[in-house]
Amino acid sequence: MIHSKFKWCYTHVIKMELQRKLNRVLNSASSLFIVPGFSETKMQDIAKGANLAVGTLYSMADCKI
Numbered sequence: 001m002i003h004s005k006f007k008w009c010y011t012h013v014i015k016m017e018l019q020r021k022l023n024r025v026l027n028s029a030s031s032l033f034i035v036p037g038f039s040e041t042k043m044q045d046i047a048k049g050a051n052l053a054v055g056t057l058y059s060m061a062d063c064k065i
Helices: 002-040 043-050 054-060
Strands: none
16 A cells, blocks of 8 residues: 555656656747747757756657657
């Protein structure tokens, strides 16, 4: 019983952390898409604004267009 509660709690914490990262990415990208603009925004810029490594940002993406 204790093991399953721990597993649920751990999973919940991981999901919350992922959601926080996604929110930081969206906030960073949203502001950068306005200035300097969508076509001028690089993944490095979004990652820096979200305080993430570029590799982490790519690992969160479903596709790398």
